[in-house]
Amino acid sequence: MLSALKRSLQSKPSSQEIQANILAGLTVGVIALPLSMALAIASGVPPQHGLYTAIVAGIVIALTGGSKVNISGPTAAFVVILLPIVQEFGLGGLLISGFMAGIILIMMGVGRLGKFIEIVPYPVTVGFTAGIGVVIATFQIKDFLGLGIESLDGHYVDKLMAIVYALPSVEWKETLIGVLTLAVLLVWPKFRSKVPAHLIALLVGSILAWLLTLYVPGFSVATIGSYFSYDIDGLSGSGIPPILPAFAWPWNLPGADGTPIGLSFELIRQLLPAAITIAILGSLESLLCAVVADGMSGKKHNSNDELIGQGIGNLISPLFGGLPATAAIARTAANIKSGGSMPLASVVHSVFIVASILLLAPLLSYIPMASMAALLLLVAWNMSDAKHFVRTLKVAPRDDVLVLVLCFLLTVLFDMTVAVAVGIGLAGMLFIRKSIGLxxxxxxxxxxxxxxxxxxxxxxxxxxxxxxxxxxxxxxxxxxxxxxxxxxxxxxxxxxxxxxxxxxxxxxxxxxxxxxxxxxxxxxxxxxxxxxxxxxxxxxxxxxxxxxxxxxxxxxxxxxxxx
Incomplete structure (x- = not known):
């Protein structure tokens, strides 16, 4: 970790490199701003916590990790893990589990386990990522259609049945905004514009909802401002608080009952499985992202330093209200394509989000929840990687297809922890059987x-x-x-x-x-x-x-x- 930080601080880039990385950081910041809010909402917490994650983790991990170009922050893969934690333990429990995951990640890096992450079989990875995509998409139906559901509790089947039973309560206003936002998300890339599609889509959705509210009697949709409120140190309002993240011990934050959750051995024991899952998933996604980034940038990452950096980031992020973080493949790819070649780009992306919180918080409150749901539907589709899933079903050996389908179903019906454990175990047993035959x-x-x-x-x-x-x-x-x-x-x-x-x-x-x-x-x-x-x-x-x-x-x- 110290060597990674030393390399970050001692590098002597040219003025052209600095300019290119500043522009790349601004580009990634535009992409990360709405995604960070959307992923926080999908995880069951107010949107500012996603922004805090991108700010704190984006800077810390960039300076201490083993990749020069990775962009870290909240990711869609964590949603299915974090939402149940929030429902059972509240924001305080979520941040404590992220803090614990940071310790585990540091131990993995110090133990030089970076290479061992590569042994996770491809069908297991494709299976649980496709399952996560399905779960995320399912949970967005409520806001996309404006269904009259107070909360989605229970297992996946329970939540799915609640959505099905609520379909008669579809609200056409919310659906209209959601469909138009999704249409822009799908059509805009065909124009090959450098402006990100989701930025245009959210602008169109927000402006359209605002105009219809002004000129169509009785028209109103749920927005970030109407859905979330804050009361911090005497400053209260709706939407996103225009203040920077402040230090607070996670155990002093509210649990599911609204009171400070506290810290006890029993709580740690209950949160340990979730923390291990966060650490494993975070290590998988960050190292996979680093491998992809190496191929795109021609650079070489250090897997153990990357794990340590991710661990430090996840230790510090919860102390400022940030969610568990890991490297994001889409944001990292955008960084490289925009000319990013050093940690400066990630730092600039975080600074851009800081400026957005201070200057644009009132405007961000006008974003409709249906538009955020549309954005997450597209994120879920991209994450599911349907082409690779179907291709694996067609061309993979029978044993690999079995592992793929089982991991997918277990992720959807139960959770990712069970899916990865069973998937790796089954893949190992099938491999042993093949080896015995040899x-x-x-x-x-x-x-x-x-x-x-x-x-x-x-x-x-x-x-x-x-x-x-x-x-x-x-x-x-x-x-x-x-x-x-x-x-x-x-x-x-x-x-x-x-x-x-x-x-x-x-x-x-x-x-x-x-x-x-x-x-x-x-x-x-x-x-x-x-x-x-x-x-x-x-x-x-x-x-x-x-x-x-x-x-x-x-x-x-x-x-x-x-x-």
Whole structure:
């Protein structure tokens, strides 16, 4: 982390690079401003907390992380995790869980676990991200259609049924604004304008709603200003407070009942699973974003430094009212395309949001909730990556399709923690099953044309890794030799792995063959694996056990045992 911060502060860019990064930061700031508010609303908290996340985490992670171009802040992937936390533990519980996730991320980085994140199988990643997209989209139907639902509680099926039962209460005014906003979001990119589509869409939705409210009797829609209010240090109002984030311990903030949540071991125990999930998802998304950014920018990130930087950002962000944060792929891609090449761009993006809070807070209050829902519907669609999901279903092996579908369903019906745990576990089991099939032990008898061996000698050619899943299967037949066999040769030139289960199996075979006065010659085994066997007690014994470097030497050793 210190090396990453030192690199950030000691770099000496040219004036052209500084100018390019300032412009890139302003571009990303325009993109991040409405997204940060929308993602905070989707997570069940007032929109300013999303802005605080982009400000604090955007600066801290950029200066301490392992990527020069990543833009960090609130992301859509966290929504399905954060919303249940807010519903059960309130804002205070959410910020405490983010603080705990920061500690876990730092421990992962210090433990140099950055590379281990890459072992998460592709079907697991696609499955849970598509599931998250479906869940986010489902939750936006309420505001998009103006349904008369006070709150969406319970599991996914309960929330879905509540939406279905409320469909007769569709409000045409909200739907009109939502549909028009979504239409602009879809059509504007076709003009290839440098102005982000969501900025134009929210402007159109807000201006249209404002004009219709002025000139159409009885027309009104829910806006950020009518939906949220604040009362901070004697300053009260509606919408977003025009003040900077202030320091406050998370445990002094309100829980689900509106009173300070406090801090206790029991609360930490209850929030620990959520904190672990936030840390795992944050590490996955940030490192995936860094890999994508490397491909686009030609730079190289440090995965462990990136985890530490993400951890520091998630430690500090909750102290200023910020949500859990991670690197955002869309914002990072926009940064690189706009000329961003150093952490300065992320800092400028955060400063832009600070200026927006101070200068534009009253105007931001006019954004309709239906327009925010339309923006999140598009975010959910992009996140679901439907093309890759369908392509995986079509071309992937059957086992991978099973993992993909299971992760998707578990994410939607239960939660992402269960989906990732079950998905990785199932993928691991299926991989072990495939690996077991790759390990074989075939017998080559003495009368084989390639070998000049006595009939009392048999050769087993062992191929593949010998581990807890394959050792017993591959070595089981070795002891089932005919009574006249006096020497068994094991050609282990293609054995790539030998774990403790295989060592125990080899030890059992050696004892059984010794009890029947049958010699065993181990040929072509790698020296490091021979050392493992010798440590376990399988050592050279005259007339009983021998090691040979080549197959020809093993034949000589076998003849010596027979004599």
């Amino acid at each position: 390990t074989q032990a075939s017998m080559i008898e003495g009368d084989h044309a390639d070998y000049d061996l006595p009939d009392s000698t048999v050769v087993y050619d062992i191929n593949g890794p010998l581990f807890f899943g394959s050792a017993q299967k591959a070595l089981r037949a070795i002891t089932a030799v005919r009574p006249e066999i006096r020497v068994v040769i094991l050609d282990m030139s293609e054995v790539t792995l030998l774990d403790m289960s295989a060592i125990v199996a080899m030890e059992s075979i050696a004892h059984e063959l010794q009890g029947r006065s049958v010699g065993m010659v181990i040929a072509n085994l790698q020296p490091r694996m021979i050392l493992k066997l010798e440590r376990a007690g399988i050592q050279t014994q005259s007339g009983s056990i021998a090691f040979s470097a080549t197959l020809d030497d093993s034949f000589d050793a076998a003849k010596g045992m027979l004599q």
